[in-house]
Amino acid sequence: MAAPPGMIDPSIFEGLQAKVDEDTAVRDELKDIIQALEKNNRNISFVQSRAHSTPVAQLASIIQASEDPIKNAIESISRLAGVASKQPYYKFNFMWTRQVQDAIYSVLLWAWLGGKDFGDGKIKCGRLLTIEELGEVLNVPVNLKDQDEFHITIEEYLLALVSLVEELTRLARNAVTLGDYERPVLINQFVKDVFAGFQILNLKNDVLRRRGDGLKYRVKDVEDVVYDLSLRNLLPKKEQE
Amino acid sequence: MGLKRPREETMGENKAEKREKPDQATSPFMPMFENFRKELDEHHDRRERIIKASRDITASSKKIIFTLQRVRKLGQPMPQFVVKGNAQYWETIEKQYQSISADVQGLNAFRYGSNITGGNQEFMEALSFQHYLENQTLVSYEEAKSKIASMSGAGGAVLLTPEDYILGIFDMVGELMRFSITTMATNGKLPAGEPKTAGTSNRDSHEDKMDVDQQPPVTVSDGEPRNVLSDLRALRLQLEMFEPSGGRFESDVRKKADVMRECVDKVEKALYGLMVRGTERPKGWVPGLREEKRAEVESH
Known part of the structure; x- marks a missing residue:
């Protein structure tokens, strides 16, 4: 030790403060994206809530109407993945897990209502996306075990x-x-x-x-x-x- | 749906196959859920190991601190009874860190942060307290971090976060308070470093004591060794200047900051009592407590 005067080497707390401030900057960046995702989720559920008052024969209109908002959510998630992957995943995961769960839920509902198999314009309800299929739709990895990057966890999928x-x-x-x-x-x-x-x-x-x-x-x-x-x-x- | 099965059975590994056939063969989602079960089980096992290690580290750290509270001198190497008495606790802590180091690598480094933080904080408290008694300085975050890393063994380092460190230091203030009060009660004066002439046994901290009053809150005159109170004030200043980053950590810091201030106050009050009436009192008199009692009686 370079023998700093006194009880406390001032660089100790300077260093800690710098570390904590860095984290604060990351949080701020994440917060903006997460807020955007939250808004995307609201837009999706605004469209999807009509499913309760729409007969199957007309569900196609809801599937179509939800396409754009879902695309927006997927975009937000890739932005989130970009920023989050620069950090240790579980350090900040608590910040977005709620919003990501909501987005997963929206996509699961979309697929259940027939959105995933909508290709030929016919509606067939009842499909459950596996976690892998979900990852393909959202364009992010799922259930990573070895890489420390953004992904969808099992818990998030199950809660959704x-x-x-x-x-x-x-x-x-x-x-x-x-x-x-x-x-x-x-x-x-x-x-x-x-x-x-x-x-x-x-x-x-x-x-x-x-x-x-x-x-x-x-x-x-x-x-x-x-x-x-x-x-x-x-x-x-x-x-x- | 098939029959309900006793819960014990769902726990067994080998029974997994048997169970599906009669019960859940109908659900098309079973293969996916089986995979989930495997991974969730692994996760829970890791978490339980870490919680247990954290608890053991906490318990051993408390015992280390307990022994350290019997030390009466500042800035000296640890006396034999401390070294001998605490060896087994250091060993336990090292063993516990080693047992979980593989569980907290890579992706999982922060995953179990809330499970290990208790043990880390308590260990930080013990480590910084001992470091202070030996050197009369605050152990740095980097030193503490690499200390734990070196105890974690071949599996990789167990991470000490800046948050763990800070919260541990807050708790250490409480130990310094106890140390000061007991030393005052037994020796009749506030513990301080040895004067520099006497300090042949002092180690690298020796130079620290020469330029004591470059720290703003330290008001000891030139050449005098610093005492615990000036160090406590220096700590208090730094901890109060520190800005936490929000969330859980911030509320933890706020709570601990209140306790920390009380601790410094207690030492100041005790010293006041010692200065004003110290000469009238016999050795072994504990300032704070009796004062309060007497005040109560008089007010009746």
């Missing part, structure tokens, strides 16, 4: 999936209101399949556990809708094939 199930539960009821008795059956199966997946996970006491625990109530909610329909003989007969 819980949000999707919650939204579909609502959609099951609203579909009935629209006179659509087919989708509740579809949703019923989908929600059960997701729930079965969650059941094999060994969840610890964390946010995933808390939100995953709620899934069983969603399963029951959708079952109730199907039960109501079957009681009144409203279930579509061709459902078996």
Whole structure:
């Protein structure tokens, strides 16, 4: 040690302050992008919320209308990835994980409503994007283990999936209101399949556990809708094939 | 849906295959979730190892500090009873850092930050306290960081963040307070460095003590060794000047800053009591406590 006078070498705190200030600058840069993404997400959900009052036959209009806002979100995410990848991933991950989850959820809903297979203009509901497919849509890596770069984590994907199930539960009821008795059956199966997946996970006491625990109530909610329909003989007969 | 299975079964590795067949064969998402399960399990295992290590490091650091509180002299090498008594705790800490070093490399360097910070802070407190007792200076962040790195072994360094360091230093102020008060009570004076003539046993910190009063808050006259109070004030000044970066760290700093100020106040009050009435009191008299009691009685 170069024998600085006194108890504290002043460079100690100067150095620390500089480090902390650097982090603050990174946060500020990230904050702007994250705010943009948040706005993109709101725009998507503005369009997608109409799904609750739109019959399947007209869903195409929602898919089309959501294309641009989703593109914007994807752009924000690549900007985020660009800045975030310069930093250790988990150092700042807490800042954007919420907004990224919301974006994932939007894309999952878009795909479920038929957006992913929209090519030929026909609507087919019920598709779940795998985490890899999601990464392709968002154009970012998923579940990285060796590289310290921006990516979508398993936890983010699963939490978005819980949000999707919650939204579909609502959609099951609203579909009935629209006179659509087919989708509740579809949703019923989908929600059960997701729930079965969650059941094999060994969840610890964390946010995933808390939100995953709620899934069983969603399963029951959708079952109730199907039960109501079957009681009144409203279930579509061709459902078996 | 199939039958419900007891939870224990879902924990076993070998039972995984058996379970899917009757139960979840219907869900098309199973392969994906199986992969998730594997990775989440790995993550939870890592996290648990780190939490446990952090706890053990905390416990051993506390014991080190406890022994250090029996030291009465500043700026001297550690007495034998400290070196001997604390050896096992240093060993435990080193072992714990080594046990998790592989878990916190690369992508995972910051992932478990909130799980290890407790242990890091407590160790920082012990490390900086001992460093102060030996050298009467503040250990630098870089020194502390490389100390932990050297204890982490072949798996790679366990990271000490600037946040861990700062929060550990805040806690160290509390130890300096205790050290000052007990030394005052037993020796009847505030602990200070040895005068430079006496300091043959002093090590590299020796030069530090010559130019004491270049630090603004230090008001000791020329040639006099610095005492703990002037060092505490220097620390307080630096810590109060420090601007945290927001979020959790900022609120931690605010909380600890209040405690830190109280600690410095306590030493100042104790010293005041010692100066005013010290000569009237027998050795071993503890200033703060009795003062308060008496004041209470008089007010009735």
